[in-house]
Amino acid sequence: MNLPGLVFALLLPGLLGAGAVLCVAGWPRRRADWAGVLGDGTVLGWLLLAVLLWALPMLPPARAFAWLAVPLLGLSLLLWAAAWRRRAPVDAPSSARLPETDGRALRWILLGLLALQGLLALHQAWTLPTLAWDAWTVWLYKARAWFDAPAFLPFVAPEVWLDDPRPDRIGAHAAHYPDALPRMLVWTAGGAGAWSDAAAHMLWPLLWLALGASLYGTLRAVSVDRLAALVAVAAVLTLPMVNAHVALAGYADLWIAATLASACGRLLRARSGGGVGQVALALAFALLLPTLKLEGAIWLVLFAVAAGLAQLSVRRRWQVVLGVVAVWLVAQPLGGLPLPAPGVGWVRIGWSAIEVPGIGRLALEWRHVGGEILETLYLLPNWHLLWWVLPPLLLWRRAVLLRDPLLAPLRWLLLAGYAFLALLFGFTDAAQWAENLTSVNRLLLQIVPVTVLFAAAGFRPVDAPPRAQPATSSR
Amino acid sequence: MRPGPDAVRALVALGVFLLGAGLLAWWAPGVPPVPASPREPLRLPASALQPIGLQAEIDGQALRLTVPERDGTRLLLASGLTVTADDYAFLHYTVPELPPRLRLALVWRRAEPGARYQRVLLPRSEAGAEVIRTEGLPDWSGTLETLGWMVLPADLLPDDAVRGTSLVLGELALHPSTRALALRAWLTEVRAFRPWTGRSINTQGFGLDTPQRHLLLPWLAALAVLAGGLLCWVRRWPWRRLALAVFCGAVMGWGLLQLQLLAQMARRAQWSEHLHASGFQPAVQPGLAEAVSTLSSTLQAAGLAEAPLVVLSDDPFLRSHVPWALLPLRAVSLPPSQLAARTPPRGVVVLVHRSARWQHGDGQLRVGDLRVAATPLLEAGHWSAFRLGDGGAP
Numbered sequence: 011m012n013l014p015g016l017v018f019a020l021l022l023p024g025l026l027g028a029g030a031v032l033c034v035a036g037w038p039r040r041r042a043d044w045a046g047v048l049g050d051g052t053v054l055g056w057l058l059l060a061v062l063l064w065a066l067p068m069l070p071p072a073r074a075f076a077w078l079a080v081p082l083l084g085l086s087l088l089l090w091a092a093a094w095r096r097r098a099p100v101d102a103p104s105s106a107r108l109p110e111t112d113g114r115a116l117r118w119i120l121l122g123l124l125a126l127q128g129l130l131a132l133h134q135a136w137t138l139p140t141l142a143w144d145a146w147t148v149w150l151y152k153a154r155a156w157f158d159a160p161a162f163l164p165f166v167a168p169e170v171w172l173d174d175p176r177p178d179r180i181g182a183h184a185a186h187y188p189d190a191l192p193r194m195l196v197w198t199a200g201g202a203g204a205w206s207d208a209a210a211h212m213l214w215p216l217l218w219l220a221l222g223a224s225l226y227g228t229l230r231a232v233s234v235d236r237l238a239a240l241v242a243v244a245a246v247l248t249l250p251m252v253n254a255h256v257a258l259a260g261y262a263d264l265w266i267a268a269t270l271a272s273a274c275g276r277l278l279r280a281r282s283g284g285g286v287g288q289v290a291l292a293l294a295f296a297l298l299l300p301t302l303k304l305e306g307a308i309w310l311v312l313f314a315v316a317a318g319l320a321q322l323s324v325r326r327r328w329q330v331v332l333g334v335v336a337v338w339l340v341a342q343p344l345g346g347l348p349l350p351a352p353g354v355g356w357v358r359i360g361w362s363a364i365e366v367p368g369i370g371r372l373a374l375e376w377r378h379v380g381g382e383i384l385e386t387l388y389l390l391p392n393w394h395l396l397w398w399v400l401p402p403l404l405l406w407r408r409a410v411l412l413r414d415p416l417l418a419p420l421r422w423l424l425l426a427g428y429a430f431l432a433l434l435f436g437f438t439d440a441a442q443w444a445e446n447l448t449s450v451n452r453l454l455l456q457i458v459p460v461t462v463l464f465a466a467a468g469f470r471p472v473d474a475p476p477r478a479q480p481a482t483s484s485r
Numbered sequence: 486m487r488p489g490p491d492a493v494r495a496l497v498a499l500g501v502f503l504l505g506a507g508l509l510a511w512w513a514p515g516v517p518p519v520p521a522s523p524r525e526p527l528r529l530p531a532s533a534l535q536p537i538g539l540q541a542e543i544d545g546q547a548l549r550l551t552v553p554e555r556d557g558t559r560l561l562l563a564s565g566l567t568v569t570a571d572d573y574a575f576l577h578y579t580v581p582e583l584p585p586r587l588r589l590a591l592v593w594r595r596a597e598p599g600a601r602y603q604r605v606l607l608p609r610s611e612a613g614a615e616v617i618r619t620e621g622l623p624d625w626s627g628t629l630e631t632l633g634w635m636v637l638p639a640d641l642l643p644d645d646a647v648r649g650t651s652l653v654l655g656e657l658a659l660h661p662s663t664r665a666l667a668l669r670a671w672l673t674e675v676r677a678f679r680p681w682t683g684r685s686i687n688t689q690g691f692g693l694d695t696p697q698r699h700l701l702l703p704w705l706a707a708l709a710v711l712a713g714g715l716l717c718w719v720r721r722w723p724w725r726r727l728a729l730a731v732f733c734g735a736v737m738g739w740g741l742l743q744l745q746l747l748a749q750m751a752r753r754a755q756w757s758e759h760l761h762a763s764g765f766q767p768a769v770q771p772g773l774a775e776a777v778s779t780l781s782s783t784l785q786a787a788g789l790a791e792a793p794l795v796v797l798s799d800d801p802f803l804r805s806h807v808p809w810a811l812l813p814l815r816a817v818s819l820p821p822s823q824l825a826a827r828t829p830p831r832g833v834v835v836l837v838h839r840s841a842r843w844q845h846g847d848g849q850l851r852v853g854d855l856r857v858a859a860t861p862l863l864e865a866g867h868w869s870a871f872r873l874g875d876g877g878a879p
Contacts, residue, residue, distance in 0.1 A: 123743060130750040134681075137754075137761040142686040146809040158813035168817035172829055175793035181817035183805065241736070248743050250689045253750070258686050389702055390690040394742045398706040399735045406728040447688040 012203035019075055019201020020216055023194075024048065026082055027055020029089025035279075035287040037097030042236070046227020046279075050272045050291070052220035056213075057269065057298040059197060060190035063162065064301075071156040075200025113237040120244045127248060128218065134257035135211040145260025148184045150210055153195035155180050157205050162193070186368050190301035191262050211259035218256045221268040222247045225463055228275030232282055232416065234470045242466035246459050251392050251451050262303045263452045269295050269302065270309050271459040274420055277317060278467070281416050292317075300352045304368065305456065307351040308430065316422035364438065374433075377441030383450060392451050396458070400465060407468030414472060420464040427457045491719070498715040505711045509704050510668060524572055524661045531654040534561045534633055544653055547581050551651045552636065556644055560592060561654065562633035567596070570629050574620040574662035575670055579655030580610045585755050586647050588639050590694075591617075591657075596630035604635055605694045608677030609752075616669040619659070622695075632657065639756060640680040640692070646763040674699050675745070678752045705741065709734035777811055779865040784814075784834065787862075789872070792834045797821050797852055798841055807836070821853040831874030835859065839867045 028051025038044050059082075063074060140146045156162055164179050171181025195210045202209035222243045229239035246252060255264040273295035280288035296313045299306030319327050338359065341347040346360030355367035364372045387397040404411060411417060431453060435444045443449035531548035537560040540551040552559060576591060583589065590604040603624045608615055619625050634654060638647045660666055679692030690697035713731030717724060784790050794816035796807045804818035821841065835850065837843045843852045850859035850871050859871035 123740075123747070126747060127743075127750065130747065130754055133754050134750070134757055137757040138681070139760065140809075141681060141683060143683055143805065144686075147805045151809050151812070154809075154812045155815065168819055169823065169827065171817055172793070172795060172819070172824075172827060172833070175830065175833065177791060180815060182808075245739070248739070248746070250746055253746065254681075254685050254689065257750075257753075258681060261686055386688060389700065390688060390697060391702070391742070391746075392689050394746075395702060395706060395709070395735055395739050398702065398709075399732070399739075402728065403732065406732075447684075449687065451688050452686070 011206055011209060012201070015075075016198065016202040016209050016212065018079065019198055020212055022079060022082055022086065023055035023059045023197070024052035024216075024220070025055065026086040026089070027051035027053065027058060029086045029093065030054060030058065031291060032093030033089050033096075034290055035276075035284065037093055039098075040230070042230035042239075043227060045223040046231060046275065049220045049223030049225070049227055050275065050295075052216065053224065053265075053268050053272050054291070054294065054298075056194050057190060057295075057301065060193040060301060061298070063193040063197065064190075067162045069162065070160055071162055071196045072158070072200060075197055079201075117237060117240055120240055124222070124244055124247055127253065128215065131218065131253055131256040132212075132215040135215055135259045136208045138211075138258065140207045140211075140260055142258045142260050144184075145258075148182075148187055149191050149262060150195060150207070150260050152180075152182055152189060152192035153199065153210065154205050155182065156192060156196050157199050162196075165189070188301050188303060188306070190298075191265060214256045214259035214264065217264055217268055218247060218252070221252075221264070221271065221459060224268065224272050224275055225459060228271075228278060228463060229466055229470075231275070231279050231284075232467055232470050234466055238466060238469045242462055245394075245396065245466075246462050249393055249396065249458065251455050251458075255455065261452070263455050265302045266299065266306055266309065266456040267459050269299055269306075270313070270456065271463060273299070273313055274423065274460050274463060277419050278416060281320075281419070297352075300354070304354055305453065307354045309427070309456065310352055311349070312423055312426045312430065316419045316426055319422045320418035372438040372440065374437045377436055377438075377444075379435055379441045379444040382444050382447065383435065386444075386447055386451060390447075393458075396462075400461070403465050404468070407465070410470065410472055411464065411468040414467075414470075416470075417464060417467055420460065420467070424457070424461060424464055427460075431457075494719045498719045502708075502712060502715055506708055509707050510671070511664065512700070512704075526577070526661075527568060527573065527659040529563050529632060529657040531561060531634075531656065534563045536561050539636060547579075547653045547655045549582075549651055549653050550636065552587075552647050552649060554648045559636040560633060561636070562592065562631055564631045566630050566632060568629040568632065568659065570595075570619075570625045570627060572661060573659035574618060575616055575660045575666040576619050577614065577616050577656075577658040577660055577666070578607060578610070579614040580653070581613055581655055582651070582653035583609065584650050584652060586639050586642060586650055586759055587652055588637050589654075590635040590637060592631070592633050592635045593625070593629050594631040595624060595626070596628040600624075602631070606637075608673050608693060610673075611676070614655075615673040616660075616666055617673060617695075618667070618670045620662070632659075639759065640682070642759060643763060646759065671699050675701055679749065680756055681753060701742075705738035706735070709738045712737065777814075779863060780811075780836065780868075780870055781814060783863050783870075789832075789834065790814075792832055792872070793817075793830075794834045794836060795819060795824065795829070797824060797835055797837045797843075797855070799853070800838070800840060803838055803840075811836075821855040824857075825853070825855040829857075829873055833873045834862065835871045835873060837869050837871070839869070843869065845871070 028047050031047050031051045031054060032038075038047055062078070063069065066074075069077065140150055152165060159180065165182040165185035166179050167185050168181045168183065171179060175181070194213060198209055198213055199205045225246060226239050226243045229242055230236065234242075252264065255261055273292050276284075276288045276292035276295060280292060296310050299310045299313075319330065322330065338347045342361050346358040346363075346365070348356045348358050351357045351366075357367070358365040360374075362374050364374065366372065386392055411421070434440045434453070435450055440449070530546070532543055532546075534548075536548075536550060538553070538557040539559045539561065540553055541561075542549050548561070550561065578591075580589065588609065589607045591607055592602055592604045594600050594602045603622070605617075605622055607617065634657070636652065638644055674697060677693060679690070679697075682692050684691050710731055712734035713727060716722070716730040716733060717727050720730075722730060781790075784792060794811065794814055796804060796811070796816055796818035797820070798804050798807070798818065799820050804820070808816040808818050816836070824835075837850075837852060841852050843850060845851070845859065845861060848858055848860070850857050850873075857873055859873050862870040862872050864870075
């Protein structure tokens with residue numbers, strides 16, 4: 011295995027993404043802002059890389075890294091240089107400094123524990139073979155099949171392939187799943203010089219770091235205390251479910267979680283005076299969600315709805331909500347309300363069923379899964395004390411969380427998100443995933459970082475001065 | 486020198502906290518066991534049990550066992566017993582020496598015609614002795630006539646990775662239910678090493694045959710509230726700061742859970758090193774690696790390297806995993822009934838596991854409802870390959 015090549019392959023997309031963030035959002039004014047640049051930049055860079063590889067289907071996958079690494083490195087350096095040139099002069103006013111809690115010893119303890127956990131998870135990801143089901147069936151399977159193919163050939167269902175086993179297509183389970191993640195893995199394997207499970211797994215420890223950096227940067231950007239921000243980051247990164255998805259690399263749920271958190275973080279920055287660049291980044295992250303998993307389309311729609319509702323006045327908001335309910339009622343005799351889900355198709359929401367392309371008809375009726383869900387949240391070691399702490403924490407900081415206009419999009423997103431999960435597990439056949447403790451935790455994982463972000467943002471001072479505009483100059 | 490009032494408060498708070506933690510721990514293992522009528526424990530020293538598939542030698546009070554250089558079931562059993570299962574709610578076992586490559590299970594069988602052996606994986610013991618709760622185990626009822634140990638490779642390790650390994654077993658002892666043993670069983674379950682399984686990506690708390698069901702999280706949450714209240718009292722905070730104090734308590738509880746997680750991760754790191762060192766691809770069925778290698782070279786020699794490959798099996802696990810193991814050979818997997826409903830083109834190579842109970846005769850391959858003309862290509866371990874159609878053999 012070519013270790014230097016692998017390391018370069020792992021870092022280059024982050025360099026590219028960070029350059030894009032710097033160009034769009036401006037040069038950071040504080041050290042803490044660099045965490046957001048690097049964290050969000052890493053996630054963005056990998057997603058953009060996947061889009062690039064999608065746009066080059068005839069490129070031999072095994073050679074993608076060899077052919078594109080140098081041009082992408084050049085592009086990254088150009089972006090960084092452009093952002094550097096556009097940064098504000100040194101005498102530009104900086105944002106007012108807020109009083110900080112000391113807690114230096116606690117910060118170092120937290121960082122030490124995180125470092126230890128990160129190293130252990132990295133070791134696991136490196137030494138363990140691909141253990142998780144969907145990893146070897148879908149995500150890594152597609153990547154590996156591509157790696158040995160002459161081009162990024164289309165995937166078809168096994169029966170379809172068998173009827174006509176042409177060499178210009180590949181039979182695979184879940185052929186209709188989005189393929190951004192397999193494209194990322196092809197890149198990683200290219201850097202390593204050959205397919206290697208260990209090399210492919212390295213993407214997940216990197217994502218873990220990026221998620222932590224992104225959350226920290228967002229919280230500091232909205233003036234949350236340094237110690238509180240670090241505690242929130244540690245709360246997410248130490249969760250056993252997050253840890254499992256890093257050590258048992260190969261699933262896409264953590265990617266959805268990180269992308270959604272980045273989208274929300276950029277939206278919060280935009281609402282605190284961050285400018286059009288932050289909106290563009292939030293939009294980019296949100297639009298890239300469906301490229302990862304089918305659920306990404308749901309989160310994109312919910313994100314767009316939440317962001318839109320947050321822009322409206324309270325009166326307008328209720329008008330919209332009641333209007334949608336009225337339209338839904340009117341649409342019932344016509345077969346239900348059709349809603350577009352990018353990458354999935356038209357989802358039809360009826361009174362007694364929801365029809366989802368690619369999944370089928372989900373009958374709506376109450377399922378008794380409350381006990382299993384309470385068990386998985388409050389008794390099994392999936393989430394540490396998160397669900398014990400969150401309700402009293404939200405109650406404690408309700409003054410900020412319910413009234414701060416900055417947090418409105420997150421309020422609506424979490425309300426809609428948990429309502430969606432409650433509908434899914436409480437009223438559809440997906441309840442069996444809760445009964446047998448399969449997908450319920452993974453779907454929760456997708457929204458947990460945003461939940462913690464919201465809760466931690468409740469510790470921001472309500473009279474925090476607005477952030478200065480991004481550091482760009484008119485040069 | 487007399488302690489100041491703050492020191493007294495701190496000491497009192499510490500005492501109350503410890504007392505509260507102890508009382509809550511009494512409740513944390515779950516519903517307290519109903520004490521049975523006085524009964525002596527049933528002790529089975531390892532040296533008194535019969536080894537099967539293991540080489541044994543007495544090692545003081547214990548028994549040193551060595552895994553032989555061959556496959557097979559490895560047991561240490563006491564038979565001909567007459568044990569009333571309901572009289573005993575806890576098992577106390579001592580394991581003076583257990584290498585990381587091995588794990589142990591409790592084995593038992595009821596004294597009924599046709600009764601089958603049952604087993605449950607035992608939590609690894611770092612302290613040399615542990616307690617588990619036996620009430621509630623499947624088939625732990627009626628009269629038991631066989632009890633003992635089973636020696637297994639650690640989770641996902643191949644059998645040949647443990648040949649020649651030695652372990653030392655002490656005593657199996659069945660005890661009637663007491664609160665003290667309930668607490669010890671709870672501590673065992675809290676500290677039990679739970680290796681990664683395929684289920685771990687969805688939920689934690691498994692990795693042993695009995696899923697985690699104790700009340701560690703509620704116990705810590707209750708302690709956080711207690712600690713928060715005591716902290717407020719010791720620091721003389723106004724009660725409106727109680728939320729902050731409880732949050733601090735929760736952070737400490739979270740810290741304890743994190744230390745537990747790190748300890749698990751460290752042990753998993755040791756376990757995964759064994760997997761890595763043995764080069765083992767877990768969940769690969771016995772013989773599949775050889776079958777893949779043989780199949781690949783056979784197909785290449787016959788000019789069939791690009792032939793479409795179909796894995797036939799009713800086992801969802803085989804159907805999902807074998808195409809992955811066969812990469813870079815391109816393969817799909819189907820249940821035989823789905824292939825029977827189609828007309829696959831000639832030249833497709835079918836790979837069948839013996840569990841599919843296939844038959845071949847008169848140029849026809851029969852698997853479940855599937856009847857298709859096929860030519861045998863090769864056999865490798867538990868796998869057989871056929872080429873569909875009347876084409877000549879390679």
